[in-house]
Amino acid sequence: MPTEVLVPPLGQTVDVVKLVSWYKNEGDAVHQGEPLFVIETDKATLDVEAPASGILRRVTAVPGDDVKVLSAIAMIAGVSDDADEQRSGRAEEHPITPAPLPPSPPAPDRLFISPRARCLAETEGIPLAQVKPTGPEGAIIERDVRAYLQGAGIGDQGSGGRDQGTGVRGQGTEDGGREVPGNITPVARRIAEEAGLDWRVLAGTGPRGQITREDVEAALERRSRGAEEQGSGGAEAHPASNLQPPTSNFQPPASSLQLSGIRAVIAGRMVTSHSRTAPVTLTAEADATALVELRRQLVADGVGVSYNDLFLAILAKALREHPRLNASLDGETIKLWERIDIGLAVDAEHGLLVPVVRDVDRKGLAQLAVETKALTGRARAGKCTPDELAGGTFTLTNLGTFGIDAFTPIINLPECAILGVGRIKTRPTWIADRVEPRQMVWLSLTFDHRLVDGGPAARFLQRVAQLVERPHLLMA
Amino acid sequence: MTQMSIAEALRQAIREEMRRDPTVFCIGEDIGIPGGFGGAFTVTLGLSDEFGHDRILDTPISELGLTGVAVGAAMAGLRPIADVQYSDFLYLAMDQLANNAAKMRYMSGGTVKVPLVMRAPVGATARGAQHAQSMETFFCHLPGLKVVAPATAYDAKGLLKSAVRDDNPVIVFEHKLLYGSKGPRTEKGALSPVGEVPDEEYLVPIGKGIIRRPGKDVTIVGKLLTMYRALAAADILAQDGIDAEVIDPRTLVPLDKELILESVRKTGRLVIVEEDNLTGGWAGELAAIAAEEAFFWLDAPIKRVSAPDVPPPFAPVMEQFYVPSAERVVAAVKALF
Numbered sequence: 170m171p172t173e174v175l176v177p178p179l180g181q182t183v184d185v186v187k188l189v190s191w192y193k194n195e196g197d198a199v200h201q202g203e204p205l206f207v208i209e210t211d212k213a214t215l216d217v218e219a220p221a222s223g224i225l226r227r228v229t230a231v232p233g234d235d236v237k238v239l240s241a242i243a244m245i246a247g248v249s250d251d252a253d254e255q256r257s258g259r260a261e262e263h264p265i266t267p268a269p270l271p272p273s274p275p276a277p278d279r280l281f282i283s284p285r286a287r288c289l290a291e292t293e294g295i296p297l298a299q300v301k302p303t304g305p306e307g308a309i310i311e312r313d314v315r316a317y318l319q320g321a322g323i324g325d326q327g328s329g330g331r332d333q334g335t336g337v338r339g340q341g342t343e344d345g346g347r348e349v350p351g352n353i354t355p356v357a358r359r360i361a362e363e364a365g366l367d368w369r370v371l372a373g374t375g376p377r378g379q380i381t382r383e384d385v386e387a388a389l390e391r392r393s394r395g396a397e398e399q400g401s402g403g404a405e406a407h408p409a410s411n412l413q414p415p416t417s418n419f420q421p422p423a424s425s426l427q428l429s430g431i432r433a434v435i436a437g438r439m440v441t442s443h444s445r446t447a448p449v450t451l452t453a454e455a456d457a458t459a460l461v462e463l464r465r466q467l468v469a470d471g472v473g474v475s476y477n478d479l480f481l482a483i484l485a486k487a488l489r490e491h492p493r494l495n496a497s498l499d500g501e502t503i504k505l506w507e508r509i510d511i512g513l514a515v516d517a518e519h520g521l522l523v524p525v526v527r528d529v530d531r532k533g534l535a536q537l538a539v540e541t542k543a544l545t546g547r548a549r550a551g552k553c554t555p556d557e558l559a560g561g562t563f564t565l566t567n568l569g570t571f572g573i574d575a576f577t578p579i580i581n582l583p584e585c586a587i588l589g590v591g592r593i594k595t596r597p598t599w600i601a602d603r604v605e606p607r608q609m610v611w612l613s614l615t616f617d618h619r620l621v622d623g624g625p626a627a628r629f630l631q632r633v634a635q636l637v638e639r640p641h642l643l644m645a
Numbered sequence: 646m647t648q649m650s651i652a653e654a655l656r657q658a659i660r661e662e663m664r665r666d667p668t669v670f671c672i673g674e675d676i677g678i679p680g681g682f683g684g685a686f687t688v689t690l691g692l693s694d695e696f697g698h699d700r701i702l703d704t705p706i707s708e709l710g711l712t713g714v715a716v717g718a719a720m721a722g723l724r725p726i727a728d729v730q731y732s733d734f735l736y737l738a739m740d741q742l743a744n745n746a747a748k749m750r751y752m753s754g755g756t757v758k759v760p761l762v763m764r765a766p767v768g769a770t771a772r773g774a775q776h777a778q779s780m781e782t783f784f785c786h787l788p789g790l791k792v793v794a795p796a797t798a799y800d801a802k803g804l805l806k807s808a809v810r811d812d813n814p815v816i817v818f819e820h821k822l823l824y825g826s827k828g829p830r831t832e833k834g835a836l837s838p839v840g841e842v843p844d845e846e847y848l849v850p851i852g853k854g855i856i857r858r859p860g861k862d863v864t865i866v867g868k869l870l871t872m873y874r875a876l877a878a879a880d881i882l883a884q885d886g887i888d889a890e891v892i893d894p895r896t897l898v899p900l901d902k903e904l905i906l907e908s909v910r911k912t913g914r915l916v917i918v919e920e921d922n923l924t925g926g927w928a929g930e931l932a933a934i935a936a937e938e939a940f941f942w943l944d945a946p947i948k949r950v951s952a953p954d955v956p957p958p959f960a961p962v963m964e965q966f967y968v969p970s971a972e973r974v975v976a977a978v979k980a981l982f
Contacts, residue, residue, distance in 0.1 A: 283945060284942070284944075285941065304944070305945055305981055310944045354885065355886045355982050
């Protein structure tokens with residue numbers, strides 16, 4: 170079963186990217202998950218991994234080409250797919266081979282698609298491997314192609330054809346192969362599609378979990394009831410607005426907020442970070458008993474430090490020793506920063522703000538305490554200057570005060586990494602051969618694997634954990 | 646408008662044509678004998694009272710003989726309406742129909758016309774293997790014959806009148822369960838559709854099919870009894886959200902190909918329902934036409950719902966299994982979604 174190599178979708182606004190280079194040549198063996206090619210957007214370059222293992226075939230784009238997202242630029246042929254080509258190749262080399270080759274077994278993974286669906290797919294330029302088959306015997310039929318068109322937002326909305334309106338992007342199956350037809354009765358499917366309801370999210374109550382007419386009608390009832398309570402028919406009104414991804418339920422929102430201003434900025438940055446980095450999160454548990462005691466003594470002695478201040482100091486020391494984590498990616502250049510300017514995630518009233526504490530490594534705890542207090546106060550009051558919110562080299566985010574143990578922070582682009590600090594909690598812990606109550610904390614480090622590998626990042630986190638456990642080393 | 650059965654509509658068509666044209670006459674077995682049924686299914690009942698035994702000709706039980714007389718009369722300028730009691734008996738008349746009626750016009754370079762009508766009842770009706778076959782396919786295969794298969798009273802009258810006026814031999818297949826024959830010729834389990842027939846003169850052109858039920862999800866083609874099976878299936882399918890279009894071709898040769906292809910291009914699916922045996926059947930021919938001419942419009946395999954490749958069984962329960970049911974049509978259609 171050949172797998173199409175697709176240009177990945179990048180964020181919501183990127184339609185075309187530049188193909189920078191291939192890591193593999195046509196005919197090379199590739200392994201699923203290894204970097205296959207490099208693309209460049211207006212903001213970054215990024216490796217794209219091979220979607221399957223096999224032989225790279227039918228490469229249609231060369232470095233420098235502008236390629237559309239979701240377009241196929243090559244195929245990865247499975248070994249069995251390749252057998253025919255290899256066989257014919259061998260036959261030419263050894264034309265007198267007497268023994269006839271055994272007939273090739275029927276390819277179990279060939280694509281089944283109705284002529285009508287194939288015509289439509291070819292007209293629209295749709296990669297068939299991406300279309301989810303729901304037809305008889307697992308074949309792709311017209312409605313599947315139309316569902317894909319709708320989902321990809323390139324459909325002929327006005328054609329009035331039937332079987333439209335699922336609003337669901339056809340999702341390729343995991344192996345790109347065949348799948349049982351949609352587990353829904355025809356009448357249920359029709360009712361759902363006519364009402365613009367995404368039946369794929371429904372739980373079926375029929376035989377073998379089949380979605381029945383009753384299931385669909387119940388979902389529609391829930392939807393309309395929600396719409397009435399909202400005092401508007403809004404939920405019903407736009408079944409055709411399928412460009413939005415399907416929501417997970419059919420209740421109308423309790424209230425609606427415009428995605429604008431700071432919310433829009435946050436949304437844009439987060440999705441960019443999430444889609445354009447190669448984030449990996451490492452977690453480690455550290456014994457913060459000594460850190461808790463250190464803070465108690467400092468506060469008792471009149472130095473009003475927060476845990477954030479202590480973590481800033483710890484990070485500053487660790488970053489000085491691990492400069493690869495104090496870095497940013499600028500185009501194709503990884504920049505290692507001399508200064509250590511750490512952003513501090515602040516839960517302000519209108520959303521997340523990250524004011525930056527400058528030169529953290531050059532400041533004592535007392536100064537850090539004063540500065541961060543003023544800085545976070547200005548952030549919460551919405552009075553930070555743009556300069557105070559830009560130019561960080563690393564970010565610290567602390568959800569411990571909310572009782573969160575561990576999480577997967579999102580990298581604050583263009584930085585390399587972010588440390589998430591969980592709550593400090595007394596837990597029974599083995600010390601040598603006995604259990605003691607210790608103040609434990611989870612540390613969550615998310616780093617961009619494009620800039621740094623797992624080993625250096627792990628060593629950095631290990632050092633941070635060590636400084637948490639033995640804060641006197643901050644003096645060393 | 647008058648409500649009437651197919652048997653009555655056919656009788657009215659013959660009566661009108663015989664009144665209109667003195668060259669029209671009927672020939673068959675027991676079609677006009679006193680105290681008879683008026684043919685096997687009452688179509689010619691009472692016609693000998695009006696037209697006499699010179700124009701309602703009863704013959705010995707010799708299908709080859711009566712067909713030969715009819716073909717000869719047609720070649721000589723008369724317009725015979727011949728009939729056999731059961732279409733199964735057409736095998737006995739095959740030489741006259743296949744070698745003479747179908748070929749004379751070609752062999753004579755068009756100078757000899759054969760304006761013959763041959764009526765023949767088809768369908769399994771608890772009479773066993775030799776009185777139950779559906780013979781349409783054989784005659785569709787013979788160039789030179791036209792073949793019609795009316796399933797309603799309106800079409801029966803209009804098509805028979807067109808057949809009488811056609812200068813080529815026309816085989817008219819009629820279904821025993823659709824006649825609406827009365828009295829001792831009442832058929833068990835008959836549908837006997839009664840339909841409106843205009844009081845004024847009209848013709849149904851040979852070669853024109855009709856959409857019996859418009860739909861957009863699947864095209865089901867049925868003729869004679871199976872057209873009704875298709876309609877029943879469409880009703881069941883509608884409850885399941887499948888909107889079936891039912892087409893009655895009415896004429897099998899020449900086929901209203903474009904009507905069927907247009908429907909298939911719309912729905913993307915084709916199911917053909919036929920009472921005849923599967924192999925080499927009319928359904929297969931339609932499937933081939935659709936595959937050749939509408940392949941790229943198909944969204945699912947073409948499906949035939951036919952009788953299995955065995956003779957029609959005599960046991961009623963076996964016969965019910967043999968003749969395609971609405972349920973079988975429903976199952977075939979659902980498998981395409």
